[in-house]
Amino acid sequence: MNFWSTMQEMLSPDDAGKSAPAPDAGRAGPAIKPLPEDALIIIPLRNAVLFPGIMSPVTIGRPSSVAAAQEAARSERRVGFLLQRDPQKNDLTPDDLHWVGTAGQVVRYITGTEGAHHLVIQGQSRFRVLEFLNGWPFMVARVSLVEIAEETSPEIEARFIQLKERAIEAIQLLPNVPAELAGVVQTLSAPTLLADMVANLLDLKNEEKQEILETFAIKQRLDRVLGLLGERVEVLRLSKEIGDKTRKEFDERQREHVLREQMRQIQKELGEGGETAAEIEELKAAIDEAGMPEDVHKHAAKELKRLQRMGEGSAESSMLRTYLEWLSELPWKAEPRKPIDLSEARQVLDEDHYSLEKIKRRILEYLAVRKLNPDGKSPILCFVGPPGVGKTSLGQSIARATGRKFQRVALGGTHDEAEIRGHRRTYIGALPGTIIQAIKRAESRTGVLLLDEIDKLGAGGFHGDPSSALLEVLDPEQNSKFRDNYLGVDFDLSKMLFIATANLLDTIPGPLRDRMEVIQLPGYTEEEKLEIARRYLVKRQLEANGLKEEQVILTDAAVRAIIGDYTREAGVRNLEREIGAVMRSAAMKIAGGQAAIVNVDAADLHAILGPRKFEDELALRTALPGVATGLAWTPVGGDILFIEATKVPGSGKLILTGQLGDVMKESAQAALTLAKMYSGDSLEKTDLHVHVPAGATPKDGPSAGVAMFLALASLLAGKPVRSDVAMTGEISLRGLVLPIGGVKEKVLAALRAGIKTVMLPRRNQKDLEDVPAAAREKLEFVWLETVEDAVRCAIGGEPAQLFSRDKQEDTQAGRVFQ
Numbered sequence: 001m002n003f004w005s006t007m008q009e010m011l012s013p014d015d016a017g018k019s020a021p022a023p024d025a026g027r028a029g030p031a032i033k034p035l036p037e038d039a040l041i042i043i044p045l046r047n048a049v050l051f052p053g054i055m056s057p058v059t060i061g062r063p064s065s066v067a068a069a070q071e072a073a074r075s076e077r078r079v080g081f082l083l084q085r086d087p088q089k090n091d092l093t094p095d096d097l098h099w100v101g102t103a104g105q106v107v108r109y110i111t112g113t114e115g116a117h118h119l120v121i122q123g124q125s126r127f128r129v130l131e132f133l134n135g136w137p138f139m140v141a142r143v144s145l146v147e148i149a150e151e152t153s154p155e156i157e158a159r160f161i162q163l164k165e166r167a168i169e170a171i172q173l174l175p176n177v178p179a180e181l182a183g184v185v186q187t188l189s190a191p192t193l194l195a196d197m198v199a200n201l202l203d204l205k206n207e208e209k210q211e212i213l214e215t216f217a218i219k220q221r222l223d224r225v226l227g228l229l230g231e232r233v234e235v236l237r238l239s240k241e242i243g244d245k246t247r248k249e250f251d252e253r254q255r256e257h258v259l260r261e262q263m264r265q266i267q268k269e270l271g272e273g274g275e276t277a278a279e280i281e282e283l284k285a286a287i288d289e290a291g292m293p294e295d296v297h298k299h300a301a302k303e304l305k306r307l308q309r310m311g312e313g314s315a316e317s318s319m320l321r322t323y324l325e326w327l328s329e330l331p332w333k334a335e336p337r338k339p340i341d342l343s344e345a346r347q348v349l350d351e352d353h354y355s356l357e358k359i360k361r362r363i364l365e366y367l368a369v370r371k372l373n374p375d376g377k378s379p380i381l382c383f384v385g386p387p388g389v390g391k392t393s394l395g396q397s398i399a400r401a402t403g404r405k406f407q408r409v410a411l412g413g414t415h416d417e418a419e420i421r422g423h424r425r426t427y428i429g430a431l432p433g434t435i436i437q438a439i440k441r442a443e444s445r446t447g448v449l450l451l452d453e454i455d456k457l458g459a460g461g462f463h464g465d466p467s468s469a470l471l472e473v474l475d476p477e478q479n480s481k482f483r484d485n486y487l488g489v490d491f492d493l494s495k496m497l498f499i500a501t502a503n504l505l506d507t508i509p510g511p512l513r514d515r516m517e518v519i520q521l522p523g524y525t526e527e528e529k530l531e532i533a534r535r536y537l538v539k540r541q542l543e544a545n546g547l548k549e550e551q552v553i554l555t556d557a558a559v560r561a562i563i564g565d566y567t568r569e570a571g572v573r574n575l576e577r578e579i580g581a582v583m584r585s586a587a588m589k590i591a592g593g594q595a596a597i598v599n600v601d602a603a604d605l606h607a608i609l610g611p612r613k614f615e616d617e618l619a620l621r622t623a624l625p626g627v628a629t630g631l632a633w634t635p636v637g638g639d640i641l642f643i644e645a646t647k648v649p650g651s652g653k654l655i656l657t658g659q660l661g662d663v664m665k666e667s668a669q670a671a672l673t674l675a676k677m678y679s680g681d682s683l684e685k686t687d688l689h690v691h692v693p694a695g696a697t698p699k700d701g702p703s704a705g706v707a708m709f710l711a712l713a714s715l716l717a718g719k720p721v722r723s724d725v726a727m728t729g730e731i732s733l734r735g736l737v738l739p740i741g742g743v744k745e746k747v748l749a750a751l752r753a754g755i756k757t758v759m760l761p762r763r764n765q766k767d768l769e770d771v772p773a774a775a776r777e778k779l780e781f782v783w784l785e786t787v788e789d790a791v792r793c794a795i796g797g798e799p800a801q802l803f804s805r806d807k808q809e810d811t812q813a814g815r816v817f818q
């Protein structure tokens with residue numbers, strides 16, 4: 001366990017002797033194309049594993065790593081650090097790397113001598129690589145961040161305390177670890193951080209460190225680190241005993257002197273030290289020019305004085321400097337806004353999005369109100385709808401339409417209030433929360449801030465409720481004095497334009513929902529999707545794959561086939577993905593010289609995208625009696641679901657399986673009672689089994705009533721339900737069909753699934769006007785007043801005859817099981 005020597009090892013240039021471009025070479029080249037949102041710039045590390053919460057110096061030399069670091073520093077993007085499997089290898093392919101690493105920030109970038117570049121990097125969170133992407137002068141990968149909730153349980157707590165004690169013991173035994181470290185460990189309160197920090201300190205092989213990095217579960221990770229630390233402490237004790245005897249002459253002071261000398265060397269290498277005075281001058285100028293309110297400026301000046309007194313080199317001074325940099329770099333000044341031009345805004349909205357007429361009008365109204373009363377307290381717009389319908393991109397469009405800077409804060413999985421409001425400065429590795437970070441990225445406090453997926457906000461737990469922090473952000477009464485824990489001073493958010501998005505309204509905490517004006521985006525019809533593909537998606541995917549418009553001809557029939565056979569969604573996200581796959585295959589052909597122009601028609605899709613994904617499911621599933629196609633409202637628009645009924649010998653029980661809420665169970669019971677009544681069979685020797693597959697939400701329970709009844713009726717009559725009919729409706733015990741919600745989503749889902757006839761409660765007839773005309777024209781609607789209407793349409797024939805004629809067959813069918 002040799003802390004400083006490990007650091008020095010990392011410092012020794014990993015590519016000594018190899019040439020690297022000058023630091024600004026990247027800028028001279030062609031502009032770098034933007035990275036996808038979920039992608040990270042990757043810097044491979046030869047012989048170091050970076051842990052979250054750890055700051056560490058590294059030296060890079062490979063031209064691609066240098067380009068990566070420069071791009072990261074320029075765009076202030078996070079970087080993913082991955083350990084390479086063989087430290088000797090220079091030219092890397094994805095397989096040469098471990099696919100789990102740590103995302104973090106390049107905190108400092110220093111150009112060294114002889115082509116080596118020194119970085120100080122700060123690890124933030126674990127991630128897993130999904131795939132590597134091509135097209136950049138450095139490695140880029142799509143990743144998913146591994147969010148590790150800071151859970152507590154007695155088991156974890158016990159291990160945590162034990163690890164802390166052992167770590168402090170180890171630190172005291174160590175000949176060359178700074179004594180302050182024990183104090184730092186003592187104050188740590190997060191088990192994950194402690195485990196990572198100790199793993200970082202232990203002189204383990206990189207492979208062992210990697211293994212700990214890949215142990216996501218906190219309990220297992222604590223165990224593993226405890227085990228390794230235990231071994232180490234034993235060895236240390238022994239060697240200390242021996243050392244005490246044989247090396248008594250080793251003077252404590254001398255040791256400290258050597259350590260300090262080493263530290264100075266490191267700082268010199270990093271280009272730190274010596275420049276402190278100039279740096280403080282610079283910082284002072286930045287603070288003076290930042291346009292801070294008076295009290296904040298006073299506070300900053302005071303902290304700057306403290307920094308000056310502190311002198312260089314200590315951990316605290318670097319923390320304080322980072323803090324002051326944050327303060328000075330925030331956009332305190334409110335830039336003058338040019339007034340909103342409504343006709344220009346309309347034009348931008350039309351340029352960016354096809355259709356969505358009602359929604360655009362609503363946005364323009366909103367902007368008009370803002371124009372008339374710029375400082376008024378307008379509500380927060382919230383776009384609600386399934387994935388891929390354009391919620392996020394509408395937000396971007398609004399920013400463009402109003403000439404504001406755009407930033408997005410992804411709220412999905414935010415469990416901790418501190419993620420929004422920041423950690424106190426005393427906390428190691430503390431940073432401002434996501435709101436302040438976004439404001440800094442936006443370089444504006446009058447821009448558009450998109451609070452994306454606000455419905456995925458985690459419930460408040462151990463560390464406070466994130467929704468209460470958001471509430472404060474959105475509250476016009478409070479947000480002019482928003483206080484981030486890290487900043488510790490007020491920041492005025494009142495001129496920010498907030499927009500929220502959500503898949504589902506239900507899961508947005510009530511008080512938040514009350515602040516917002518909801519705009520629903522239900523999803524697109526096939527025609528709309530075709531237009532969106534033609535006007536936007538195809539172009540974008542051509543461009544993304546470096547193709548010219550004339551090089552690939554994608555026919556409308558092909559796009560329709562992708563919509564119908566390869567995607568089943570309310571939005572256009574998968575559609576865009578599949579079009580991307582088509583373009584990639586075309587690009588391969590053109591690049592390989594097999595063709596100059598690629599023509600893609602519906603018939604070619606099989607070879608490119610594989611077998612159709614949603615083929616003839618309807619006909620297959622409903623071929624036997626006992627299956628009815630229901631329509632359900634789901635968080636992602638609507639969907640069809642197959643409700644299945646079967647019977648087995650028994651004692652008249654109703655067995656229900658699948659995704660059923662209480663309401664749905666009641667309605668299954670009602671359906672059974674009705675079915676018994678119509679069939680005239682008391683079913684005393686039969687158990688009926690109704691299965692409702694996953695996908696329907698419990699809230700939507702009663703609307704499956706008609707479908708459950710039909711499934712049972714079809715089973716008892718021994719006749720299948722028509723495969724091209726889908727239905728929704730609640731039933732009463734007297735056989736009346738009662739109205740339901742979500743007509744538009746359900747109808748669109750039916751159309752997507754290839755249904756021809758939709759049966760709806762008569763009392764929902766008025767809701768049909770919400771359904772786009774193009775969709776209405778393609779479907780036949782049958783309005784139900786009673787369940788008998790449903791039987792007539794979907795099974796055929798008069799209910800009374802149906803059952804009496806088939807009674808015989810029915811009992812025979814039952815015999816199969818005896």
Ligand SMILES: Nc1ncnc2c1ncn2[C@@H]1O[C@H](COP(=O)(O)OP(=O)(O)O)[C@@H](O)[C@H]1O
Pocket residue numbers: 352353354355356385386387388389390391392393394501532536571572573576
């Ligand atoms: N009406 C539309 N016109 C043009 N493009 C659209 C439209 N609706 C969605 N898109 C595109 O589809 C993609 C997915 O949209 P996105 O905003 O990410 O969806 P959401 O945030 O609702 O999940 C984006 O590239 C977006 O530009």
Ligand SMILES: [Mg+2]
Pocket residue numbers: 388391392393452501
């Ligand atoms: Mg989105």
